[in-house]
Amino acid sequence: MSLYSKVAKHLVAVDCIIFGYDVLDKEIKLLLLKRSIEPSRGKWSLAGGWVKEDESLDEAASRLLLNLTGLNNVFMEQSYTYGSVNRDPGARVISTTYFALTKIQNIDNKLRELNGAHWRPISSLPELVFDHPAMVDKALTELRRQIKVKPVGFELLPEKFTLVQLQDLYEAIYQKIIDKRNFRKRLLSMNLLHKLDEKETNTSRRGAFYYQFIQERYNNFRKNGFYFNLDVN
Amino acid sequence: MSLYSKVAKHLVAVDCIIFGYDVLDKEIKLLLLKRSIEPSRGKWSLAGGWVKEDESLDEAASRLLLNLTGLNNVFMEQSYTYGSVNRDPGARVISTTYFALTKIQNIDNKLRELNGAHWRPISSLPELVFDHPAMVDKALTELRRQIKVKPVGFELLPEKFTLVQLQDLYEAIYQKIIDKRNFRKRLLSMNLLHKLDEKETNTSRRGAFYYQFIQERYNNFRKNGFYFNLDVN
DNA sequence: CCAAAAGTGTTCGAATTACACCCATGA
DNA sequence: TCATGGGTGTAATTCGAACACTTTTGG
Numbered sequence: 197m198s199l200y201s202k203v204a205k206h207l208v209a210v211d212c213i214i215f216g217y218d219v220l221d222k223e224i225k226l227l228l229l230k231r232s233i234e235p236s237r238g239k240w241s242l243a244g245g246w247v248k249e250d251e252s253l254d255e256a257a258s259r260l261l262l263n264l265t266g267l268n269n270v271f272m273e274q275s276y277t278y279g280s281v282n283r284d285p286g287a288r289v290i291s292t293t294y295f296a297l298t299k300i301q302n303i304d305n306k307l308r309e310l311n312g313a314h315w316r317p318i319s320s321l322p323e324l325v326f327d328h329p330a331m332v333d334k335a336l337t338e339l340r341r342q343i344k345v346k347p348v349g350f351e352l353l354p355e356k357f358t359l360v361q362l363q364d365l366y367e368a369i370y371q372k373i374i375d376k377r378n379f380r381k382r383l384l385s386m387n388l389l390h391k392l393d394e395k396e397t398n399t400s401r402r403g404a405f406y407y408q409f410i411q412e413r414y415n416n417f418r419k420n421g422f423y424f425n426l427d428v429n
Numbered sequence: 430m431s432l433y434s435k436v437a438k439h440l441v442a443v444d445c446i447i448f449g450y451d452v453l454d455k456e457i458k459l460l461l462l463k464r465s466i467e468p469s470r471g472k473w474s475l476a477g478g479w480v481k482e483d484e485s486l487d488e489a490a491s492r493l494l495l496n497l498t499g500l501n502n503v504f505m506e507q508s509y510t511y512g513s514v515n516r517d518p519g520a521r522v523i524s525t526t527y528f529a530l531t532k533i534q535n536i537d538n539k540l541r542e543l544n545g546a547h548w549r550p551i552s553s554l555p556e557l558v559f560d561h562p563a564m565v566d567k568a569l570t571e572l573r574r575q576i577k578v579k580p581v582g583f584e585l586l587p588e589k590f591t592l593v594q595l596q597d598l599y600e601a602i603y604q605k606i607i608d609k610r611n612f613r614k615r616l617l618s619m620n621l622l623h624k625l626d627e628k629e630t631n632t633s634r635r636g637a638f639y640y641q642f643i644q645e646r647y648n649n650f651r652k653n654g655f656y657f658n659l660d661v662n
Numbered sequence: 663c664c665a666a667a668a669g670t671g672t673t674c675g676a677a678t679t680a681c682a683c684c685c686a687t688g689a
Numbered sequence: 690t691c692a693t694g695g696g697t698g699t700a701a702t703t704c705g706a707a708c709a710c711t712t713t714t715g716g
Contacts, residue, residue: 203440203479204479204480204481204482205438205439205440205441206438206439206440206441206480206482207436207438207439208438208439208441208523246436246437247437247439247512247523248437249437249439249521250514251514252512252513252514253510253512253523254512256512274509274510276507277486277507277510277525279480279485279486279487279489279525280485281483281484281485288482290441290480290486290523292510292512358695359695359696360694360695375679375680375681376695376696376697377680377681377696377697377698378678378679378680380696380697381697381698382678397687397688399693399694400686400687400693400694400695401686401687401688401689401692401693401694401695402685402686402687402688402693402694402695402696403686403687403694403695404694404695404696405695405696591668592668592669593667593668608706608707608708609668609669609670610669610670610671610707610708611705611706611707613669613670614670614671615705630714630715632666632667633666633667633668633713633714634665634666634667634713634714634715634716635666635667635668635669635712635713635714635715636667636668636713636714637667637668637669638668638669
């Protein structure tokens with residue numbers, strides 16, 4: 197510390213943009229909280245917290261997510277660092293955002309409620325504090341970009357899912373209708389999916405087969421890229 | 430400040446990955462310095478500095494670039510924030526990187542030399558301190574990604590350039606040979622370039638026509654994207 | 663007149679898009 | 690038996706990739 201004395205130090209926070217996907221109402225949702233402290237107490241915000249002296253930014257983000265949802269080992273990636281002097285009216289705070297993709301049905305709802313966190317669809321978000329709307333925008337843009345190149349979509353679905361559910365997810369993210377036959381053709385040609393014998397029978401009489409992704413191929417795609425381009429300008 | 434008392438504060442730095450392109454030897458270069466302070470005094474590093482209390486991260490990065498090169502209003506974009514606890518052996522420092530694209534011939538060489546900064550080709554970088562190699566890698570990946578989607582390549586070229594020079598630049602960035610006819614076809618079909626009457630006559634007897642980009646269309650492309658895909662796997 | 667770099671079109675194959683009907687099932 | 694959502698193939702078009710020769714000019 198002595199080496200770098202006489203230098204300004206800063207409050208550093210981490211804010212998490214936690215995405216979830218609701219298979220039933222086919223909407224991308226964000227996990228949001230009501231602030232319990234001033235400033236802007238009672239307004240909605242992303243899940244945020246301070247970075248401790250002895251933890252990395254990544255660790256801080258994971259800690260926040262764990263405390264809020266009970267989830268560990270979730271897909272999470274740094275998005276952007278917000279450093280305007282007056283972005284937080286309470287003090288000069290520098291904040292790094294992370295976006296996480298979670299399986300909505302896996303989170304610990306006791307923990308969630310204890311923290312006053314709620315899922316809200318991105319199509320009708322409440323008013324967010326500070327520059328949190330910009331944070332959400334940027335993370336969403338990043339999600340749309342990445343989903344073309346990594347199979348991140350699956351992080352949002354349950355372990356077993358139908359092709360219809362998978363397509364619904366992509367349509368929700370792109371906000372665009374996708375041709376069913378072309379979609380299936382592309383996906384199945386990747387040899388990424390394993391068809392199960394089981395059917396999902398709640399949404400239709402006929403039932404739709406469940407699929408799982410083949411873990412090995414999936415990991416490979418995560419590393420080397422995916423190229424599933426639905427070319428949404 | 431009082432509102433957020435009792436919270437750890439951090440040293441926050443900015444590091445700039447400053448790219449330049451040398452038309453003559455057709456290489457992408459980085460502007461690097463020898464550290465004048467401990468730790469690692471004498472080793473090479475990116476241009477870095479502390480973030481002041483009353484400036485944003487963006488401002489800090491611009492200030493560093495200005496002090497080092499005399500350049501203002503340069504293409505500069507935040508890349509990533511590095512927050513491992515022990516990344517800097519001297520102290521716990523959180524550092525946000527920015528990458529800048531500069532016209533190598535426009536920088537103030539007096540200032541540059543005064544600061545002990547040198548251009549080094551990315552193909553043979555000296556050993557860099559700390560996690561600076563990772564910072565460079567990430568910025569380079571980002572540059573390669575962006576050049577497909579925004580016409581950022583032009584930021585690295587002089588105002589007037591030949592099609593050969595432009596292609597050389599793309600080849601330097603991609604490390605890949607591009608078909609001359611296809612390259613020109615694509616580029617000219619975008620109506621982005623304006624052919625001048627003047628020729629560059631140093632590199633050939635015949636001479637190659639200079640081009641400029643059409644500012645209006647250029648700005649438009651920067652906003653809305655570009656789709657200049659040379660599809661490098 | 664020749665060496666050296668600039669400039670210029672066409673063909674082929676692959677990939678993407680558009681598009682409509684049959685199937686299985688429970689009520 | 691019928692209403693509902695699940696599942697399937699082919700033809701047309703577009704786009705990207707490959708490829709070689711002519712032009713200009715200073716020495």
